[in-house]
Amino acid sequence: xxxxxxxxxxxxxxxxxxxxxxxxxxxxxxxxxxxxxxxxxxxxxxxxxxxxxxxxxxxxxxxxxxxxxxxxxxxxxxxxxxxxxxxxxxxxxxxxxxxxxxxxxxxxxxxx
Amino acid sequence: xxxxxxxxxxxxxxxxxxxxxxxxxxxxxxxxxxxxxxxxxxxxxxxxxxxxxxxxxxxxxxxxxxxxxxxxxxxxxxxxxxxxxxxxxxxxxxxxxxxxxxxxxxxxxxx
Numbered sequence: 001x002x003x004x005x006x007x008x009x010x011x012x013x014x015x016x017x018x019x020x021x022x023x024x025x026x027x028x029x030x031x032x033x034x035x036x037x038x039x040x041x042x043x044x045x046x047x048x049x050x051x052x053x054x055x056x057x058x059x060x061x062x063x064x065x066x067x068x069x070x071x072x073x074x075x076x077x078x079x080x081x082x083x084x085x086x087x088x089x090x091x092x093x094x095x096x097x098x099x100x101x102x103x104x105x106x107x108x109x110x111x112x
Numbered sequence: 113x114x115x116x117x118x119x120x121x122x123x124x125x126x127x128x129x130x131x132x133x134x135x136x137x138x139x140x141x142x143x144x145x146x147x148x149x150x151x152x153x154x155x156x157x158x159x160x161x162x163x164x165x166x167x168x169x170x171x172x173x174x175x176x177x178x179x180x181x182x183x184x185x186x187x188x189x190x191x192x193x194x195x196x197x198x199x200x201x202x203x204x205x206x207x208x209x210x211x212x213x214x215x216x217x218x219x220x221x222x223x
Contacts, residue, residue, distance in 0.1 A: 004155075033210070043156070043199075043213035056210050090155050092211075099146060099203060101211060103155030 002027065004104035006091050012110045018079040021107045025072050025093030031055075032074040033101060034066060037088040046089075049074055050096065078109075086111045114139040114202040121218040130187040132217050134200030137181040142204045145176060147185045148213070149196040156199065156213070159185065195221045 005024045013019050025032050033056075034046040045058040049068035066076040072093075078085055088108050092101035117135040124130040136145060146161040160167055160174045162183070167174045173186040187194050199216040 035211075042215060043150075043211075045210040045212065048210060058210060092155070099144070099211070100158045100161070101156075102158065106155050 004091055004093050004102055006089075006104040006107050008107060009105065010108050010110075012112060013081050014112055015081055015083060017081050018077060019081060019109060020075055020077045021089055021091075021109075023074045023076075023091030023093075023104060025074070025091075026102055028095065029093035029102070030072050030096050031094045032068055032072065033092045033094075034074070034076050035090040035092065036060070037090060037106070038084075038086070043090070046076065081111045083111050085109065114143055116200045116202055116214055118198070118200050118214065118217045120215065121220070123220050123222055124187075124190045126192060126221050126223050127189055130190040130194065130219060130221070132185040132187075132198050132200075132219060133182065134185070135182045136200070136202045139180050139202045140204075143202045144204070145174065145183045146201045146203065146211075147172070147174065148199045148201065148211070149194075150199070150216075151193075151196040159198075190219075190221045192221050192223060195219060 007022045031050045033048040037043045048056040052068045063079045068074045088106045090106045092103045094101045114136050144161050144163050147159040148156040150156045160172050162174045176183045197216040197218050199213050
């Protein structure tokens with residue numbers, strides 16, 4: 001069974017731009033969560049989607065948004081990029097009702 | 113979610129058992145103990161979880177004390193590939209909980 005895939009793997013953007021990251025969950029997994037990892041703040045939860053609905057949200061500004069499609073694939077968007085948004089963005093999927101989350105390799109975003 | 117406390121770092125000799133402790137003295141009755149690890153530059157990897165009974169799978173064993181205030185993750189025969197940051201997380205098992213990662217334990221396997 002294929003694992004969680006994320007695209008792109010690396011991205012360089014300029015301050016003020018926006019970016020969209022994509023995540024394809026493991027087949028059959030309907031819950032998708034997003035996390036941000038930085039050296040200073042560690043791993044932080046962004047949001048979680050199930051059946052195209054956001055069920056849970058972390059403490060991030062509204063510039064961070066996401067969505068989930070009917071096939072469970074998910075995208076997250078960051079608008080008006082800031083230098084501090086430089087991070088590894090991780091996507092994880094899980095079966096409904098379980099906390100065993102399976103992570104993708106991440107997208108490393110660099111904002112210059 | 114209950115707060116967990118882990119040592120910042122540990123070393124273990126290759127081939128020996130690595131025992132990683134976690135303190136979760138405020139854990140509530142419906143909270144499970146989950147363990148994840150993150151190998152450098154990769155996404156976190158689920159290892160094991162348990163409620164009150166000891167658990168074992170192909171990767172590790174989880175020993176939870178009778179009062180559930182602490183637990184130990186055991187990697188029975190550590191290899192160099194087990195070098196990673198290990199996270200202990202306490203949360204309920206209702207399925208819509210966000211994983212809250214602390215600073216974890218950086219385990220280094222020494223050849």
